[in-house]
Amino acid sequence: MPASTSAPADPHRHDAKPRRRVGRPAAAVLDQDGITAAALQLIGKSGYDGFTMAALARTLNVAPSALYNHVSSKRDVLVLVQDHLTSLVDVSLFASDPWDQAVRSWAWSYRDVFSKHTPLIPVIAVLPVTDAPKTLAMYEAVSAGFSRAGFPQRLIVSAIVALESFIFGSAYDVTAPADIFDSGSMADSTPNFTAAVKRQDLEGYDKPADVAFNLGLEAMIARFGTLRA
Amino acid sequence: MPASTSAPADPHRHDAKPRRRVGRPAAAVLDQDGITAAALQLIGKSGYDGFTMAALARTLNVAPSALYNHVSSKRDVLVLVQDHLTSLVDVSLFASDPWDQAVRSWAWSYRDVFSKHTPLIPVIAVLPVTDAPKTLAMYEAVSAGFSRAGFPQRLIVSAIVALESFIFGSAYDVTAPADIFDSGSMADSTPNFTAAVKRQDLEGYDKPADVAFNLGLEAMIARFGTLRA
DNA sequence: CCACTAAATGAATGCCGTTCATTTACGATT
DNA sequence: AATCGTAAATGAACGGCATTCATTTAGTGG
Numbered sequence: 379m380p381a382s383t384s385a386p387a388d389p390h391r392h393d394a395k396p397r398r399r400v401g402r403p404a405a406a407v408l409d410q411d412g413i414t415a416a417a418l419q420l421i422g423k424s425g426y427d428g429f430t431m432a433a434l435a436r437t438l439n440v441a442p443s444a445l446y447n448h449v450s451s452k453r454d455v456l457v458l459v460q461d462h463l464t465s466l467v468d469v470s471l472f473a474s475d476p477w478d479q480a481v482r483s484w485a486w487s488y489r490d491v492f493s494k495h496t497p498l499i500p501v502i503a504v505l506p507v508t509d510a511p512k513t514l515a516m517y518e519a520v521s522a523g524f525s526r527a528g529f530p531q532r533l534i535v536s537a538i539v540a541l542e543s544f545i546f547g548s549a550y551d552v553t554a555p556a557d558i559f560d561s562g563s564m565a566d567s568t569p570n571f572t573a574a575v576k577r578q579d580l581e582g583y584d585k586p587a588d589v590a591f592n593l594g595l596e597a598m599i600a601r602f603g604t605l606r607a
Numbered sequence: 608m609p610a611s612t613s614a615p616a617d618p619h620r621h622d623a624k625p626r627r628r629v630g631r632p633a634a635a636v637l638d639q640d641g642i643t644a645a646a647l648q649l650i651g652k653s654g655y656d657g658f659t660m661a662a663l664a665r666t667l668n669v670a671p672s673a674l675y676n677h678v679s680s681k682r683d684v685l686v687l688v689q690d691h692l693t694s695l696v697d698v699s700l701f702a703s704d705p706w707d708q709a710v711r712s713w714a715w716s717y718r719d720v721f722s723k724h725t726p727l728i729p730v731i732a733v734l735p736v737t738d739a740p741k742t743l744a745m746y747e748a749v750s751a752g753f754s755r756a757g758f759p760q761r762l763i764v765s766a767i768v769a770l771e772s773f774i775f776g777s778a779y780d781v782t783a784p785a786d787i788f789d790s791g792s793m794a795d796s797t798p799n800f801t802a803a804v805k806r807q808d809l810e811g812y813d814k815p816a817d818v819a820f821n822l823g824l825e826a827m828i829a830r831f832g833t834l835r836a
Numbered sequence: 837c838c839a840c841t842a843a844a845t846g847a848a849t850g851c852c853g854t855t856c857a858t859t860t861a862c863g864a865t866t
Numbered sequence: 867a868a869t870c871g872t873a874a875a876t877g878a879a880c881g882g883c884a885t886t887c888a889t890t891t892a893g894t895g896g
Binding site: 496497499500503504505506507508511514515517518520521522524525531532533534535536537539540541542543544545546547548550551553554555557558559560561562563564567568569570571573574575577578579586587589590591593594596597598600601602 | 725726728729732733734735736737740743744746747749750751753754760761762763764765766768769770771772773774775776777779780782783784786787788789790791792793796797798799800802803804806807808815816818819820822823825826827829830831
């Protein structure tokens, strides 16, 4: 056989693919917005299981360690994603429509956004608003709407928190399997519950989660509505 | 030098500490109850960060791989823990007291139990009741109470789910840092919200989370109460 | 022109959940 | 009583993960 095929590669020869560039690039290829967008795209394609720092770096054609020049941890990335998603929540009706309508559309849209991103909920729930400007902007729009509607100042934050807690819990509920309440072989020992599951009424909604969300949300809207001046 | 010090250890010599036993033990040292108890203890001592299969095995004086003869994954252990904790939730009032009192004590106790175990919430929320017998028992007690109170069958499950969603979300809220709503340097751009945070009324409760929980829970109890026959 | 710094690389680290071949003792079967 | 199958342990792997670090390079400000 010809020597050229068996001999070790000439170390001075250029590789077929040119060696990946090292050191400062002509222009920065990464920034927080780009990382956020790539993270969102990756999560959409691979879900939160497939969302790793390595995969994120691959999406951006970059080494994993490069990410750490722009964020300080994976949690940081999740915060960026969370804040972006919150900006998709619809608060527009608070500026124009009646209070109850505004709360309704806000709550449904909030739940819908995060039901596809439940792994972020533990992050949001304890995140200081300082670290999430768009989230803070949402709170401003909502509390302005509550004020405008004559809601007593001293209750605004508590009411929003109560609604939000319900929204987060309900977002999980959306992801539950359809047969979650199937009592199976233990049906005999749980007659009341088994009967209640069988008689559950969908009221024209697509999913049980929607019925429950409507029920709880309307309860809060009705009761909170009476607290206004 | 004497041969004894430089020569490799005699393979037949007994080690100072007797070699750890290998193979089937005289009596099984592990079972699901023991694993659950140890997991609970470990979580109490080290939190969910320190709760690893290796640490759990160490608590039980066992190799990590031994655990997999009794559970099929770490998630399995979390399910066992979850089911145990659910049995601590107080459903006793559903058998005796008025409906609204029973719901109140159930909801507060449910929230208090899981506010110390929020990492379990994503597990519970999507867990088929078949895999958690004590959880199923809780649902039976609660739905029996709703039935007894004249609640319409077709709404029982939805009402329970709505309450549960609120409870789970509120459990996270308990763990939030006290200054979570401090808008810091962005206070200027969020005048309504900043004012509302400042005027928030604790109503004699210890924590803001308690005020919000009371507000939302009483809204649901009031509204759901009107649905009874 | 030079020193500084921002921004990349890739190798290394340490932890984690999980798998697997192997070992051993109990209990049932012959 | 001897045998056999199986339950239940060990410990050595494995692959994947987030993160750190020394190093390299190219722009930038003095």
